[in-house]
Amino acid sequence: MLDAHKLLSESPDLIIGRIKFHSILEDAVAGAHLVQECVPEDLNMKIALFNELADLTSSNTVLASSTSTLMPSSFAHESSAPERIIVGHPGNPPYLLPVIEVVPHTETSREIIDLAVQTYRRAGLKPIMVNKEIEGFVFNRLQGAVLREAYCLVRDGVASVADIDEVMKSGLGRRWSFIGPFETSDLNTRGGIESHAAKMGAAYERMGAQRGQKDPWTPGLVKKITEERRSILPLEDWADRVKWRDEMLMKLLAVLDK
Amino acid sequence: MLDAHKLLSESPDLIIGRIKFHSILEDAVAGAHLVQECVPEDLNMKIALFNELADLTSSNTVLASSTSTLMPSSFAHESSAPERIIVGHPGNPPYLLPVIEVVPHTETSREIIDLAVQTYRRAGLKPIMVNKEIEGFVFNRLQGAVLREAYCLVRDGVASVADIDEVMKSGLGRRWSFIGPFETSDLNTRGGIESHAAKMGAAYERMGAQRGQKDPWTPGLVKKITEERRSILPLEDWADRVKWRDEMLMKLLAVLDK
Numbered sequence: 001m002l003d004a005h006k007l008l009s010e011s012p013d014l015i016i017g018r019i020k021f022h023s024i025l026e027d028a029v030a031g032a033h034l035v036q037e038c039v040p041e042d043l044n045m046k047i048a049l050f051n052e053l054a055d056l057t058s059s060n061t062v063l064a065s066s067t068s069t070l071m072p073s074s075f076a077h078e079s080s081a082p083e084r085i086i087v088g089h090p091g092n093p094p095y096l097l098p099v100i101e102v103v104p105h106t107e108t109s110r111e112i113i114d115l116a117v118q119t120y121r122r123a124g125l126k127p128i129m130v131n132k133e134i135e136g137f138v139f140n141r142l143q144g145a146v147l148r149e150a151y152c153l154v155r156d157g158v159a160s161v162a163d164i165d166e167v168m169k170s171g172l173g174r175r176w177s178f179i180g181p182f183e184t185s186d187l188n189t190r191g192g193i194e195s196h197a198a199k200m201g202a203a204y205e206r207m208g209a210q211r212g213q214k215d216p217w218t219p220g221l222v223k224k225i226t227e228e229r230r231s232i233l234p235l236e237d238w239a240d241r242v243k244w245r246d247e248m249l250m251k252l253l254a255v256l257d258k
Numbered sequence: 259m260l261d262a263h264k265l266l267s268e269s270p271d272l273i274i275g276r277i278k279f280h281s282i283l284e285d286a287v288a289g290a291h292l293v294q295e296c297v298p299e300d301l302n303m304k305i306a307l308f309n310e311l312a313d314l315t316s317s318n319t320v321l322a323s324s325t326s327t328l329m330p331s332s333f334a335h336e337s338s339a340p341e342r343i344i345v346g347h348p349g350n351p352p353y354l355l356p357v358i359e360v361v362p363h364t365e366t367s368r369e370i371i372d373l374a375v376q377t378y379r380r381a382g383l384k385p386i387m388v389n390k391e392i393e394g395f396v397f398n399r400l401q402g403a404v405l406r407e408a409y410c411l412v413r414d415g416v417a418s419v420a421d422i423d424e425v426m427k428s429g430l431g432r433r434w435s436f437i438g439p440f441e442t443s444d445l446n447t448r449g450g451i452e453s454h455a456a457k458m459g460a461a462y463e464r465m466g467a468q469r470g471q472k473d474p475w476t477p478g479l480v481k482k483i484t485e486e487r488r489s490i491l492p493l494e495d496w497a498d499r500v501k502w503r504d505e506m507l508m509k510l511l512a513v514l515d516k
C-alpha cells in the first residue's frame with residue numbers, strides 16, 4: 001500500500017529483506033541500539049520483559065515501551081537498568097502517523113533520551129518530549145478533551161454525532177492536520193496568540209467553567225506561550241505564514257473533497 | 259489562488275461577474291433568498307441591522323448572521339421578523355473551510371432553517387445543525403477544549419508549545435481532517451465506539467476529573483452514540499472503513515510530508 005502511494009524511498013523487497021524474525025528474545029535484541037516492545041498493556045508482563053531486556057542488552061541500548069496507558073516509572077522501578085527505560089508512544093496507525101511521544105521517568109539518563117529522539121528521527125518519525133509522567137501523555141490528553149466535550153454536546157442535545165464529526169473534518173481538523181492548536185490561534189488573530197488570548201480567553205474560560213474547569217489563562221502563562229510562538233514565528237512573518245496556511249488548505253481540499 | 263489550485267469549476271472572471279457591490283442596503287438585499295451579514299461583533303449594531311433587514315426583505319428571505327460570539331435570540335428578540343433570523347457561522351478562513359454552523363433560536367421557523375441549510379449546501383458548504391443556543395457553538399467548544407488542555411500542559415511543564423502543536427499536526431489532526439472524533443474512536447478499537455468507551459472511558463474520566471470535569475459517559479449516553487455510529491457504519495463494514503482511513507492517511511502524507 002505504501003509503495004502504491006509512492007511513500008517509500010526504496011523497493012518493498014529491499015525493506016522486507018532488512019526485517020528479521022526471531023523466536024528467541026536474546027537473538028532478537030542482540031546488538032540493538034533501541035528495543036521497542038509492543039507486548040499487551042499488562043504491568044507484570046512489562047516488568048518481567050524489561051528485567052530480561054536489561055540483562056540481554058548493552059549499557060547504551062534504549063529500552064522503549066509502546067504503552068499508551070502505563071507510566072515508564074511503573075515498570076522501570078524494579079528493573080536493574082531504570083536509566084535506560086523510556087516510553088516511545090506512537091499514534092494509531094503507527095506506520096502512517098509520524099508522531100511519537102518520548103516519555104522518560106526521573107531516572108532515565110540524558111544520553112538515553114537523546115539517543116531515543118535521534119533514533120526515532122532517523123526513522124522518519126517526529127519525536128516530541130513529554131517532560132513529566134502524566135496519564136494520557138499529550139496525545140490522549142488532547143484527544144480526551146475533545147471527546148469529553150463531544151460526549152457532553154450529544155448528551156445535551158446540542159448536535160448529532162454525525163454533525164460533530166462534520167465540524168471536525170470540514171473545519172477544525174483541516175487546519176490541525178498541518179498546524180497545531182497554538183499556531184492555529186496565532187494565525188487566526190491579527191497580532192498573534194497574545195491578541196487571541198485577550199479576545200477569546202474570557203469566552204473559553206466561561207465554556208470551561210460550564211464543564212467544571214478553572215484553569216485561567218494568566219498573564220504569565222499567556223506571556224510564556226507568546227514568547228515561544230514569537231521565537232518560532234516573528235510577527236513580521238505572520239502575514240506570509242497566513243498565506244502559507246491558506247495554500248496548504250487548498251492542497252488539502254484537492255485531496256479531501258474529491 | 260483557488261484557480262491556481264484547480265479548485266474552481268468556472269473561470270474566475272465568470273464568478274467575479276456575478277458579484278455586485280452596492281452602497282445602499284436596500285439595493286444589496288433586493289430579491290435575496292439569503293442575506294449573510296458580517297458586520298462587527300457588536301450587539302447594538304446587529305440589532306439595528308436586522309431590524310432594517312426585516313423591513314427590506316420578503317417574508318421568505320433567510321436573515322443570517324456570521325457571528326461566532328452572539329446568540330441569535332439576542333438580536334432576533336427585538337426584530338419584527340424573529341422567525342427569519344438564524345446564525346450561519348463559518349470557520350476561518352471561510353472560503354477554504356466548508357463547515358458552516360446553522361444555529362436557530364426557539365422562534366426561527368422550520369422553513370427558514372431548511373432554506374438556510376439547502377442554500378448553504380448548494381453553495382458547496384457543509385451545514386451542520388446546532389440545536390440549542392450555546393456559547394461557542396460546536397466549533398469553538400471543541401477548539402476551546404483542546405486549547406484549555408494545551409494551555410494546562412504548557413503551564414505544568416509537561417510539553418512545549420512546539421511539541422504540543424507537533425502532536426496535533428503529526429498525529430491527531432491528520433485523522434481529524436477527514437474523520438471526526440467519534441469516527442476516530444469508532445475505528446480505533448475493534449468492536450467500535452462501544453468497545454472504545456468500555457476500554458478508554460475510565461481513563462478519560464480520570465483525566466477530566468483532574469481538570470475539574472465530572473461528565474461521566476453513562477451507559478445510556480454510550481448506547482445513544484453507539485446507535486448513531488452503527489446507523490452510519492454497520493460493524494460488518496468496519497474493517498473496510500479502517501482500510502479506507504489508512505488510504506486517506508496515505509493520500510494526506512503525500513501532501514503534508516513534502
